[in-house]
Amino acid sequence: xxxxxxxxxxxxxxxxxxxxxxxxxxxxxxxxxxxxxxxxxxxxxxxxxxxxxxxxxxxxxxxxxxxxxxxxxxxxxxxxxxxxxxxxxxxxxxxxxxxxxxxxxxxxxxxxxxxxxxxxxxxxxxxxxxxxxxxxxxxxxxxxxxxxxxxxxxxxxxxxxxxxxxxxxxxxxxxxxxxxxxxxxxxxxxxxxxxxxxxxxxxxxxxxxxxxxxxxxxxxxxxxxxxxxxxxxxxxxxxxxxxxxxxxxxxxxxxxxxxxx
Amino acid sequence: xxxxxxxxxxxxxxxxxxxxxxxxxxxxxxxxxxxxxxxxxxxxxxxxxxxxxxxxxxxxxxxxxxxxxxxxxxxxxxxxxxxxxxxxxxxxxxxxxxxxxxxxxxxxxxxxxxxxxxxxxxxxxxxxxxxxxxxxxxxxxxxxxxxxxxxxxxxxxxxxxxxxxxxxxxxxxxxxxxxxxxxxxxxxxxxxxxxxxxxxxxxxxxxxxxxxxxxxxxxxxxxxxxxxxxxxx
Numbered sequence: 483x484x485x486x487x488x489x490x491x492x493x494x495x496x497x498x499x500x501x502x503x504x505x506x507x508x509x510x511x512x513x514x515x516x517x518x519x520x521x522x523x524x525x526x527x528x529x530x531x532x533x534x535x536x537x538x539x540x541x542x543x544x545x546x547x548x549x550x551x552x553x554x555x556x557x558x559x560x561x562x563x564x565x566x567x568x569x570x571x572x573x574x575x576x577x578x579x580x581x582x583x584x585x586x587x588x589x590x591x592x593x594x595x596x597x598x599x600x601x602x603x604x605x606x607x608x609x610x611x612x613x614x615x616x617x618x619x620x621x622x623x624x625x626x627x628x629x630x631x632x633x634x635x636x637x638x639x640x641x642x643x644x645x646x647x648x649x650x651x652x653x654x655x656x657x658x659x660x661x662x663x664x665x666x667x668x669x670x671x672x673x674x675x676x677x678x679x680x681x682x683x684x685x686x687x688x689x690x691x692x693x694x695x696x697x698x699x700x701x702x703x704x705x706x707x708x709x710x711x712x713x714x715x716x717x718x719x720x721x722x723x724x725x726x727x728x729x730x731x732x733x734x735x736x737x738x739x740x741x742x743x
Numbered sequence: 744x745x746x747x748x749x750x751x752x753x754x755x756x757x758x759x760x761x762x763x764x765x766x767x768x769x770x771x772x773x774x775x776x777x778x779x780x781x782x783x784x785x786x787x788x789x790x791x792x793x794x795x796x797x798x799x800x801x802x803x804x805x806x807x808x809x810x811x812x813x814x815x816x817x818x819x820x821x822x823x824x825x826x827x828x829x830x831x832x833x834x835x836x837x838x839x840x841x842x843x844x845x846x847x848x849x850x851x852x853x854x855x856x857x858x859x860x861x862x863x864x865x866x867x868x869x870x871x872x873x874x875x876x877x878x879x880x881x882x883x884x885x886x887x888x889x890x891x892x893x894x895x896x897x898x899x900x901x902x903x904x905x906x907x908x909x910x911x912x913x914x915x916x917x918x919x920x921x922x923x924x925x926x927x928x929x930x931x932x933x934x935x936x937x938x939x940x941x942x943x944x945x946x947x948x949x950x951x952x953x954x955x956x957x958x959x960x961x962x963x964x965x966x967x968x969x970x971x972x973x974x975x976x
Binding site for chain 1: 747751754755757758761762764779781782785786788789790792793795796799800802803806807809810813814816821822825826828829830832833834835836837838839840841842843844845873876877880883884888889897898899900901902903904926927928960961968970971972973974975976
């Protein structure tokens, strides 16, 4: 009986104690996170620390801004460089025949009955370059600095001995059509000059048909060029001054110096 | 009944202690009131600093992202590839000096023959552009990789022609003796010319020398490359 009488107040006291304990704990954590519960010195130290951090961040932003600007600039430089390379590549592709080209020009048609031999083809091509041709093909063979024009013996037909003309080591079938892109008037004049190649051929009763064409298509080379003996030669130091003089005279090699690493 | 008094006392003392402590903290916080104005200012400063720092950090993150994007555009690799390609195209086109094994053929007019037969047609004793044109074609058939005549590099658009007594290559005058340099297999090139033009010239008594060279330098083409009609496709 007496046990029960005591147990009630004790329970109440313990309950109060528990509540107070939890309050105490809350207060402690509040002190740790709430600025209003900090001492002035702590606050001053924080202000100092944060100011310092802000300053460093501002410097970082300035650095990054400079980096960004220079990066954007160098990207722009690279783009202009890319453009100039692209322009030069386009020219070189025409020279090297690595791209099909189109434009106005002439076709010269040679039939089988005409007494025309491979040196005549060589002369016609040479004359076309002389007259300002920008691209030439014979049948579907693009003519470049590496092209050959020759003659071969048909060793497979034993019955009737025959020879045929070749371009780039491939047999030429008739009719032989030479296509050339350039100023059609100049090209025609070059061929038909008095005493020129057409006059020469006329002596042998060969009259290739020359036609001006508004737009011609000339194919690219069929096989890439490979070298086994030739390497780029860079003149040793000392001759550079002379080289530079040469390069200054040649607008084409000028950009090279800028883009070489 | 008395048995409970002692523990109860202890409990009361402890709870009293806690109560006092709790109270002390409460008064502590309110006792800041004296300096609360100063602290409130500091707290304002801290909060505005924290805000500013947050926006700075956001800005830095954004800038770093932007920088990464620009750097990852991969132009650099593309540029290097293109430069390599350009150099190969230049070598192919004849715009660089080149070095390699090869042969040098020197041709000259047949002055002795002309002197011995002063009444004969002098055209039979001089080197004509066609001789050079044929020799060059034969050198190419023999696999020549680069050819120059008297220092004029032959490229795709090079012409070999004559005006009066002059021979022009790349529109430049060249005069005898004609020095034709060709890089390639000496054996194959010699074979090719020996079956053709070179043999003809030799039998016509033209003074000719042929030299094989382990190392031959052929200069770059220095002329124009202007295309007005042809358009790449």
